Amino acid sequence: MSLLRNTAFWLTLALPMPLAAAPADMEIQVRSLLAQPDLAGTHWGLQVEDKNGQPIISIAPDERFQPASNTKIFVTAAAFEALSRGALPNTGTQVRLEPGAKGLQNVALIGKGDAALTDRANCQRDCLSQLADAVAASGVKRVGDVIGDDSFMPDERWVRSGRLRPASRTIISALTINDNELAITVTPGAAAGAPAGAALTDPFPELRLIDEVTTAPADTPAEIHAEIEPGQRSIRLFGTLPLGGKAQVVRFDLDDPADYAAIRFAALLRARGIAVSGQVRPRHAAITAQALLGTAPAAPETPALASLTPPDPVEDLTLTAKRSQNLHAHLWLKKLALSQGLAPSTPTGLVVLNAQLDRAGLPRWSHDFYDGSGLSPDNRITPRAMVHYLHWIDGQSWGQQWRAILPIAGVDGTLAGRMKNTPLAGNLRAKTGTLLAGNALAGYVTAASGRELVFAIYSNDRPGDAPSVLPVMDKIMQVIAAGN
Numbered sequence: 090m091s092l093l094r095n096t097a098f099w100l101t102l103a104l105p106m107p108l109a110a111a112p113a114d115m116e117i118q119v120r121s122l123l124a125q126p127d128l129a130g131t132h133w134g135l136q137v138e139d140k141n142g143q144p145i146i147s148i149a150p151d152e153r154f155q156p157a158s159n160t161k162i163f164v165t166a167a168a169f170e171a172l173s174r175g176a177l178p179n180t181g182t183q184v185r186l187e188p189g190a191k192g193l194q195n196v197a198l199i200g201k202g203d204a205a206l207t208d209r210a211n212c213q214r215d216c217l218s219q220l221a222d223a224v225a226a227s228g229v230k231r232v233g234d235v236i237g238d239d240s241f242m243p244d245e246r247w248v249r250s251g252r253l254r255p256a257s258r259t260i261i262s263a264l265t266i267n268d269n270e271l272a273i274t275v276t277p278g279a280a281a282g283a284p285a286g287a288a289l290t291d292p293f294p295e296l297r298l299i300d301e302v303t304t305a306p307a308d309t310p311a312e313i314h315a316e317i318e319p320g321q322r323s324i325r326l327f328g329t330l331p332l333g334g335k336a337q338v339v340r341f342d343l344d345d346p347a348d349y350a351a352i353r354f355a356a357l358l359r360a361r362g363i364a365v366s367g368q369v370r371p372r373h374a375a376i377t378a379q380a381l382l383g384t385a386p387a388a389p390e391t392p393a394l395a396s397l398t399p400p401d402p403v404e405d406l407t408l409t410a411k412r413s414q415n416l417h418a419h420l421w422l423k424k425l426a427l428s429q430g431l432a433p434s435t436p437t438g439l440v441v442l443n444a445q446l447d448r449a450g451l452p453r454w455s456h457d458f459y460d461g462s463g464l465s466p467d468n469r470i471t472p473r474a475m476v477h478y479l480h481w482i483d484g485q486s487w488g489q490q491w492r493a494i495l496p497i498a499g500v501d502g503t504l505a506g507r508m509k510n511t512p513l514a515g516n517l518r519a520k521t522g523t524l525l526a527g528n529a530l531a532g533y534v535t536a537a538s539g540r541e542l543v544f545a546i547y548s549n550d551r552p553g554d555a556p557s558v559l560p561v562m563d564k565i566m567q568v569i570a571a572g573n
Contacts, residue, residue, distance in 0.1 A: 114572075115146070115568060115569065115572035115573075116146055118568045118572075119135070119146060119148075119565050119568055119569065120148075122561050122564055122565055122568070123148070123561070123565075125561065127555060127556055128551065128555050128556070128558060128561065129552070129555075130550060130551070130552045130555070131548055131549070131550060131551045131552070131555065131558065132149075132152075132154070132548070132549045132550040133148055133149065133546075133547065133548055134148060134149040134150065134152055134154050134471070134472040134545075134546070134547040134549075135147065135148040135149070135150070135472055135544075135545070135546045135547070135565070136148075136150040136472035136473050136475070136476045136544065136545050137476075137542055137543070137544040137569055138476050138480070138542065138543050138544075139540055139541070139542055139543075139573075140540065140541045140542075140543070142477075142480060145542060145569065145573060146569065147472075147473070148472075149472070150471065150472045150473040151455075151471050151472075151473055152471060152472075153455070153456075153457075153469040153470065153471055154469065154470060154471070154472070154527070154529070154547035154549050155466060155468060155469065155524055155527045155529075155547070155549050156463060156468055156469070156470040156475070156522055156529050156531075156547070157463045157468075157522030157523050157524045157527050157528065157529045158413045158415075158418075158462065158463040158503075158520065158521060158522040158523065158529070159463060159470065159475065159520055159521075159522040159529040159530075159531050159545075159547075160418070160458060160460070160461065160462060160463030160468050160522075161409060161410055161413060161418045161461070161462065161463060161520060162475070162478070162479075162520050162531060163442060163445075163446065163458065163478070164418050164421050164422050164425070164442065164461040165406050165409060165410050165418070165421065165491065165494060166445075166478075166482050166491055167425055167441065167442050167445045168402070168406055168421050168424075168425060169406070169485075169487040169490065169491045170445060170485065170487065171425060171428040171441075172402055172403070172487070173485075173486060173487045174428070176427075176428035176429075177402060177424060177425075177427065177428050178424070178427055179399055179401075179402055180201035180202070180203070180396075180399070181201060181203050181215065181396050181397035181398050181399045182198065182199065182200055182201060182203050182206050182215075182217075182220065182264065182396070182397045182399075183198075183199040183201065183220075183393035183394075183395065183396045183397075184196065184197070184198055184199070184220040184223060184224060184393065184394050184395050184396075185197045185199060185391050185392070185393050185394055186224075186227070186229070186232075186394055187236075187391065189232070189233030189234055189367060190233055190367065191233065191366075193231060193232055193233035193366060193367070194229065194232055194233060195232060195233045195234040195235070195236055195367065196224055196229075196232045196234070196235050196236065196354070196358065197236040197238050197372070198217075198220065198235070198236065198237050198238060198264065198350055198351060198354050199238045199241070199264070199393070200237075200238065200239045200241060200242075200262065200263040200264025200265065200347065200350070201241050201263060202241065202242060202263050202420050202423065202424055202433065203215065203265070203397070203399040204265050204268070204405070204414075204416055204417045204420050205399055205400050205405065206264075206265055206266055206267075206350075206397065207266065207267050208266065208267065208353050208357065209267060214398075214400075215397050215398070215399055215400065216397075217266065217350075217353060217354060217357060218357055219395070219397060220354070220395055220397065221354065221357035221358055221360075221361055222361070223394050223395030224358060224361075224363065224394065224395075225358075225361040225362070225363060227394060229363060230362070230363060230364065231363065231364040231366055232358065232363060232364070232365055232366065232367070233366055233367035234367035234368045234369070234370060235351050235354055235355040235358065235365055235367070235368075235369045235370075236351060236370055236371070236372050237264055237346075237347035237348055237349070237350040237351030237352075237354070237370070237371045237372065238264065238347065238371075238372040239262045239263040239264035239346070239347040239371070239372070239373060239374075240263070240372055240373055240374035241263040241374075241386070241433065242262070242263035242374065242423055242433045242434065243374050243375075243376055243377075243380035243381055243432070243434050244373040244374055244375070244376055245261060245376070245381075245434065245435050246260050246261055246262055246344075246345070246346075260342045260343055260344065260345075260346060260416075261416065261419050261420065261423075262345075262346035262347050263347075263420075263433070264346060264347040264350050265346050265350070265416065265420075266346060266349060266350040266353055267353075268414075268416060269342060269343045269346040269349075269416055270340050270341065270342060270343065271289070271290075271324075271340065271341045271342075271343055271349070272289075272290040272338055272339070272340050272341075273287055273288065273289055273290070273298065273324070273326065273338070273339050273340075273341070274287070274288050274290060274336055274337070274338050274339075275287045275300075275302055275313055275326065275330060275336065275337045275338075275339060276330070276336040276337075277304045277330040277331060277332055277333065277334050277336075278303075278304035278332075279304075280304065280332065281304055281305060281306050281307075281332050282303065282304060283303070283304045284300065284302070284303060284304070285300065285302035285303060285304055285329075285330050286300070287300035287302055287326050290338075291353075291356075293352050293353070293356055295322055295352045295355075295369055296322050296323070296324070296352065297322060297323040297324075298323070298324055298326070299323060299324065299325040299326065300326055301325065301326060301327040302326050302327060302328050302329065302330060303328075303329055303330075304329070304330055304331075304332050305329035305330065305331055305332065306331065306332060307331050307332045307333050307334070308331065309329055309331045310331070311328075311329070311330050311331060311334060311337060312328045312329055313326060313327075313328040313329075313330070313337060313339055314326070314327050314328045315327075315339070315341055317341065317344055318344075319344050319345075320344070320345070321344075322348070324341065326339070345371055347371040347372070347373065348369075348370070348371040351369050351370060351371060352369055355369045379432070380432055380434065381432065381434045381435075381436050381437070382431075382432070382434070382436055382437060383431070383432045384430055384431060384432060385426070385427055385430055385431060385432055385433065386432065403490070403494075405417060406421070406494055407493070407494040409421065409494075410494040410495060410496070410502070410520060411494065411495075411496050411501060411502030411503070412502060412503065413502075413503050413520075413521060413522075413523075415462035415463075415464055416462075418461045418462040418463070419435075419460055419461040419462045420461070421461055422435065422438035422439070422442065422460065422461025423435060423437075423438045423461070424438075425438045425441040425442060426438045426440070426441055428441065429441050435459075435460065435461075438461065439458060439459070442458060442461075443458075446478070449477070449478055449481040450477065450481065451474045451477065451478060452474070455470065455471045455473070455474035456469060456470045456471070456474055457469045463522055463524075464524075466524065470545075472545040472546070472547060475531050475545035476531075476543050476544065476545050479531065479532070479533070479543045479545070480543060483543075492518060492533070495518040495519060495520055495532055495533075496518070496519065496520065496521065497515060497517070497518055498511075498513045498514050498515065498516065498517040498518075498519070499511070499513070499514030499515060500514070500515055503521040504517070504519065504521060507559065507563055508563050508566070508567070511563075511567055512537070512567065512570060512571070513534060513563070513566060513567060513570060516534060516535050516570075517532065517533070517534040517535075517566065517570075518532045518533050518534075519531055519532025519533070519534075519544075520532060526549065526550055526551045526552075526553070527547070527548060527549045527550070527551065528547075528548045528551075528557075528558050528559060528562065529545075529546070529547050529548070530544075530545075530546050530562055530566070531544065531545035531546070532544065534566060534569075534570050535570070536569070536570045536571075536572075536573035537570060537571050537572075537573065538573055540573065542569065542570070542573060544566070544569070546562055546565065546566070548561075548562065
């Protein structure tokens, strides 16, 4: 769509229009909820329209808000569009044998962007152990290096975010394992002042755990901190646990998933009687203009010893949306680039995503995206643009299939615990969003009259000591659905 057509279309939308079918008392109730004193300073945006695009209620509809995980709406929809053309590869993790030093072969674990790889005890498919079995079946008894190779994608491991908290799945790699998380169990000591005990759920000689957590008096709150230095295979824990308190399982995002995957793979090889004589190490692709902005890399010439089959893409997209899985979402952004023959990087993925938003008729000023998960505090969307995009999705051949991946109020995903025992339970499908000072909700709801409404509601800049806005958001949606 040309820039001229984009502009003309949006000017039509932006003309003043009456709030048809919006009873005065409904809007008064909504604005009263937004004006609660304990939420003073919070910045609100709201757009609700009927199926035909007629506005029901508008509050700051053209102001730009942080969408948080509403960003996943755009990435998953773009993935569905690419899949409708059969244009997205779904390659699994591979293992290869490569020439090494001293006449030995190195073992290379090759990541291709599959986020579901695991070696947990309950693994049923996409299991790292299957690749270790393949190495053992080859007859190899001793290997040189064990390499975790994520060079299929450039080494862009860190998502810029104002909330890089533990276990938020913010470290991105083409080679992932166990959601790129590490779990540590910390147990209080036998007396106040005694050291606490800390242990990796799965201990490995390559990882060093420095335990400086102490046991505090019984009435002391638990407080555990971690220091993880990039490029170092060590984790320093410090803080306190109360005497007699429960053991705490603390989860951390891995600094280098490819390195950790190599460590896990080396352990599996040793368990199968294969000696590892060399180093256990990662292999990354350098950050270059070609890697970030060029065409997709050529297929490697070295044949794989074995390859895994990742989950079906729609299954993985469902998990991404229902659980708001940050790692999976950003990997989908990178894989979008492959659908256009581009290198699987964040910048090229954003090129493909923005091209789709142009086709959908969103003006360029109405949105900015810097990642695929919504963790970046620089992402922006207007409520009107979001609602227009949801209308546009409905008109696509894959639109109903995409709708099915959204969380359902009171039923599943990130909405499982919200709006229960209300008329919206089982009746509202929407994507949530959460950042430190922002929340989002956008999707579809059937009103009391039976007509469908499309909505987007945003809360930004909530003061740090203010209560959660989620009950207010949910109440607003109940008021709007009941009034229509």
